Amino acid sequence: MEEVLYNKENPFPAKIVERYLLNKEGSTKKTYHVTLDLADSGMTYKAGDAIAIYPENSPEDVATLLAALGKTGVEEVIDPRSGKTLSLEHFLKTKVNLLRIDEGVSLEDLLVKYPPLLPRFYSIASSPQVSPNRVDLLVATFTYKVGDIERKGLGSHFLCDLAEVEKTPIYTYLHPTAHFTLPDDPNVPIIMVGPGTGVAPYRAFLQEREAQGATGKNWLLFGERHRAHDYYYESYLEELKEKKFLHLDLAFSRDQEEKTYVQHHLLKRGVMVWKALQEGAHFYVCGDARRMAKDVTHALQTIIETHGALSPANAKNFIKTLRKEKRFLLDVY
Ligand SMILES: Cc1cc2nc3c(=O)[nH]c(=O)nc-3n(C[C@H](O)[C@H](O)[C@H](O)COP(=O)(O)OP(=O)(O)OC[C@H]3O[C@@H](n4cnc5c(N)ncnc54)[C@H](O)[C@@H]3O)c2cc1C
Ligand SMILES: NC(=O)c1ccc[n+]([C@@H]2O[C@H](COP(=O)([O-])OP(=O)(O)OC[C@H]3O[C@@H](n4cnc5c(N)ncnc54)[C@H](OP(=O)(O)O)[C@@H]3O)[C@@H](O)[C@H]2O)c1
Incomplete structure (x- = not known):
């Protein structure tokens, strides 16, 4: 069987196999340990590498925009960046950074130009010697205010709250580091x-x-x-x-x-x-x-x-x- 090469254009659908809050009760922060399963991806990494994930918008944000546009989401649209045809709901969920669009934006405008939903990077917190088929990540969640509205970081909220363990595909590819690596000589401090x-x-x-x-x-x-x-x-x-x-x-x-x-x-x-x-x-x-x-x-x-x-x-x-x-x-x- 020919091996599939996963990369930015063809990300691997990994699953979260473990996720837990690292902060203890009483903390003012919420930082999660998140483990992704890379088995069957053929992806290999080294200590110091990061992994990229394509986040998704929250279903609420997608629903709010669909309502504002007067659409149901099943309508087919052509993504102007890739030229691919997909449902409007899928397009809004996975392609557009909904936290970066102006109020009152029209579908026509979005289908000409939109702020793309870019991948987020996370340092890998495990060594391939210990976890060859999995990567551990340490993901900090946070909120910020736009006017009076409280918003959540898009990628971190997706990974830590929205994505379901063992269920939601997390589209991912490796982001190898060039120099942030251990010294070749293990005697070096x-x-x-x-x-x-x-x-x-x-x-x-x-x-x-x-x-x-x-x-x-x-x-x-x-x-x-x-x-x-x-x-x-x-x-x-x-x-x-x-x-x-x-x-x-x-x-x-x-x-x-x-x-x-x-x-x-x-x-x-x-x-x-x-x-x-x-x-x-x-x-x-x-x-x-x-x-x-x-x-x-x-x-x-x-x-x-x-x-x-x-x-x-x-x-x-x-x-x-x-x-x-x-x-x-x-x-x-
Ligand atoms: C090489 C590398 C390694 C990394 N490793 C880690 C790691 O190990 N762990 C980790 O937690 N993070 C890591 N990061 C950071 C991570 O990639 C993300 O940047 C981080 O999770 C925040 O992304 P987000 O999508 O949650 O937030 P975003 O939604 O991108 O928001 C980020 C910030 O943008 C601002 N913002 C967003 N939208 C608006 C708006 N509409 N109006 C005004 N301001 C806005 C807010 O101030 C917000 O704080 C790493 C980054 C790099 C480049
Ligand atoms: N936009 C946001 O709301 C938000 C929230 C969290 C993280 N982030 C970003 O995410 C990244 C990492 O955040 P994180 O959760 O890993 O932790 P962090 O925010 O970097 O904080 C970790 C520790 O570093 C301390 N710290 C603050 N300023 C410092 C400085 N100048 N020098 C040394 N230590 C300092 C913090 O102390 P004190 O906090 O007590 O000062 C805290 O104890 C950063 O880029 C951060 O800007 C953004």
Whole structure:
């Protein structure tokens, strides 16, 4: 039988086989562990890769728009982007980002040009050594306001709330990483900075390094709001710490008056960071791009200036060199 190649144009219909809330009762966040079954897809991945999923609009949003358009949904339409014929309901559910269209839009306008429903990316939180046919994901849900109306993130709401476990097809394809990978040499130390969902690829790295019997130091800096509610993969990480396989620094930002963030731990342990870099460590940053990644990079620069006794310009060059050597790696969004 000829093997089917799944990609952006021909995504694989995966099923969710497991989904549970990682936050405990009392938390102000809702972040889910979601496992997709890739068996029979022929898809293979490596630690550090992400997966893309095509989300769907909620049935309520589709129904509201159909009512506004005075249609039932069974009408056939031609998708202007693909040229394919499909039912209006299917078109609205899977092709148009309904959260991005203007009120009062006409069907004629939509059928000329519409905001497309683009794929969403999620870091894979498992290693193929442990889960060759499945991928674990860590998906944060959130709400935001448009005027007075509360809206939910489209892709995260679809994956965590709308899609039914073992039932809804989740159209997916792999989004391999070029450089956000483990060092080839398992003796090389790694420093992994990943607050929030940024911890996802590090669970894959740690599973992989355990499977490799890697001897290089593994150092994780994780943070979330509260230790009691938001410590993702607590038992796994504590177990690795107990086994002395992992050096763990935790920054629970809202457990005390003053905010504590991952970079505060980095700065406190500047000597250790500098020493690890001298030993060839790879330094990874994953998670929020808007503030966290910038602040962590800034902290790294401060550490290099202080402990490497370098001028700001030389410390910048040092980071540039780390980037060139693929030892300072970012996966931020
Ligand atoms: C390489 C990579 C890896 C990633 N890994 C992860 C991961 O491991 N876990 C994870 O949770 N996420 C991850 N992400 C982020 C993820 O891909 C999505 O961006 C995230 O889930 C939000 O998508 P959404 O569809 O839920 O939200 P969207 O519906 O796309 O909304 C996103 C934001 O857009 C704004 N917005 C949307 N519509 C409107 C509107 N009509 N008016 C005003 N503002 C609006 C809102 O501010 C909202 O906060 C990753 C991204 C990349 C690129
Ligand atoms: N639009 C939204 O409403 C929304 C909601 C959630 C996530 N997101 C986006 O989704 C991505 C990941 O979110 P996430 O749920 O994984 O977690 P996150 O929002 O990145 O938060 C994780 C932890 O990082 C802390 N943090 C905040 N600012 C920081 C900084 N400058 N440096 C270091 N740590 C910082 C947070 O503390 P505090 O929160 O206590 O400051 C929290 O303890 C981000 O891109 C984020 O912007 C958007």
